[in-house]
Amino acid sequence: MSTGVDTAVLATARTTAATATGHLVEDLVLGARIGAMRAGGYALALRGDRVARLLHRPWRLDPYPVYAQLRAAQVASGPVRSGTGLTAVATHASVEAVLRDRRLGVRLSDGRSRLGQGDGPSLMEPVDLSLLTVDPPDHTRLRRLAQPAFAPRRLAHYREVAEQVTTELLDAAAARRGPFDLVAELASPLPIRVISALLDVPDVDAERFARWGLALGSSLDGVRSPSHVRELTRATDGMRALFGELLEQRRAHPGEDVISTLAGAVDGGTATADEVLALAQLLLVAGFETTTNLIGNAVQAMHRTPGQWSALAADPSLAPAAVEETLRYDSPVQLTARFAHEDVEIGDLRLRRDSGVLVLMASANRDPAVHPDPDRFDLHREQAAPHLAFSGGAHYCLGAPLARLEGEVALRLLAERMPRLRPAGAPVPRVATVLRGPLQLPVTA
Ligand code: HEM
Structure with missing residues (x-):
């Protein structure tokens, strides 16, 4: 999901950091390079480059007006080409077509990492995001390994966990008898506890998981500074150590959890130890902050739009509709990127082999051509077309049923238990x- 902006500089930066962590001179050089890259992007943004604006303040705090401009420009004269080197697709039709097109992938046409050198992610990307950074056939093979974690029987178990955890968290929040932060008290701990159940990791690790998940989620926008690189390295080292230990344990005493399946795959020769460690890591990263944002964005949108929270409080069975409308209206994952494996023409988009396209799902979800009155949050909306918040094609979110389940449980129980919830x-x-989502959301019941 990284945007790939100025990838050569990022690649050099990460290599430099990995080989000389803690070294003052290298830190200064790295800091200066990151600073120069950011300043270059900001200068483009100031000059009106709308794609660059998505990467900088103040525009990225509210990107929706920028998306509207990008859509209008695309309808008038084709996808916008930016000084960042990326072309952006912003309409629903083009975003969907690009995501489904097998001539594009997440790596370059010869299988190299999009960061420009080598074929492994270790030095090139601070975090190996497994499925998200590989194309078929590796992608197909690895995705198959993770799929059993989302089988219907497993989902029924996660629902029980989500209900029990949400009840406990809301009990604790209610006991405070005053304002509380909805993110810290519910939206953040709930997905961590559910993923702990998915991986069958004891609760005792939940706090460490949260810390790692936050750090690794922050890698999606690229590196910010030398200390950010070190923070990411600490998080990945910690996770590799933990998952390494768990793999050994499950190898000796297999259970029904995904780590046991992965340990079996290593033994059976269908995956390497590195691949399964990265996959376990991805499950934590992909399932944590995304779901936190879904819950936070939902409550925020309903509080900001008159009548919407009270409608849910009056009828908590609207929770699934609230989840879908939030995914459309304020998508927790706003965008992704793809690279052409050959010269392609997809509708109004023309790409040369190995050039990148920024795929704006959150813009597609506000396209008036398919969602009437798209800037209005409406629990009773008839979905004219499916939203693209879970992406599409080969990388369609593997955890979508789990995300929907967690969002529904959280919003339903919140509406039942705290019908007068307000900012x-x-x-x-x-x-x-x-x-995209609030870091803190103060509310009172
Ligand atoms: C509201 C919550 C969520 C949202 C909005 C979301 C969104 C996404 C998106 C947009 C992608 C594809 C990115 C791309 O095309 O480049 C993705 C992939 C993925 N998601 Fe989710 N996700 C959510 C929750 C979860 C959960 C709870 C899990 C599992 C614990 C999960 C696991 C994954 C995995 C494994 C992939 C990689 C699929 C692949 O590359 O084949 N996600 N997610």
Whole structure:
């Protein structure tokens, strides 16, 4: 999901950092390069480059007006080509077509990492995001390994976990008898506890998981500074150690969890130890902040739109509709990127082999051509076309049923238990491009 902006600089930066962590001179050089890259992007943004604006303040705090401009420009004269080197697709039709087109992938045409050198992610990307960074046939093989974790029987078990955890968390929040932060008290701990169940990791690791998940989620926008690179390295080292240990344990005593399946795959020769460690890591990263944002964005949107929270409180069975409308209206994952494996023409988009396209799912979800009155949050909306918040094609979100389940349980129980829930202060937004959602959301019951 990384945007791939100025990838050569990022690649050099990461290599430099990995080989000389803690070294002052290298840190200064790295800091200066990142600074230069950001300043270059900001200068483009100031000059009116709308794609660059998505990566910088103040525009990225509210990207929806920028998306509307990008859609209008695309309808008038084709997808916008940016000084960042990326072309952006913003309409529903083009986003869907690009995601489904097998002539595009997440790597370059010869299988190299999109960061420009080598074929492994270790030095090139601070975090190996497994499925998200590989194309078929590796992608197909690895995706098959993770699929059993989302089988209907497993989902029924996660529902029980989600209901029990949400009840406990809401009990604790209610006991405070005053304002509380909905993110810290519910939206963040719930997905961590559910993923702990998915991986069958004891609860005792939940806090460490949360810390790692936050750090790794922040990698989606690329590296910010030398200390950010070190933070990511600490998180990946910690996760590799934990998952390495768990794989050994499950090899000796297999269970029904996904780590046991992965251990079996290594033994059976269908995957390497590195591949399964990265896959376990992806499950934590992909399932954590995304779901936190879904819950936070839902409550925020309903509080900001008159009549919407009270409608849910009056009829909590609207929770699934609230989840779908939130995914459309304020998508927790805003965008992704793809690379052409040959010269392609897809509708109004023309791409040369190995050039990149920024795929704006959150813009597609506000396209008036398919969603009437798209800037209005409406629990009773008839879905004219499916939203694209879970992406599409080969990388369609593997955890979509789990995300929907968690969102539905959280919103339903919240509406039942705290029907008078209202804002208790200004939310603190996450400053990011790929992920969108409040970092803090003060509320009172
Ligand atoms: C509201 C919550 C969620 C949203 C909005 C979301 C969104 C996405 C998106 C947009 C992608 C594809 C990115 C691309 O095309 O480049 C993706 C992939 C993925 N998601 Fe989710 N996700 C959510 C929750 C989850 C959960 C709970 C899990 C599992 C624990 C999960 C696991 C995955 C995995 C494994 C992939 C990689 C699929 C592949 O590359 O084949 N996601 N997600």
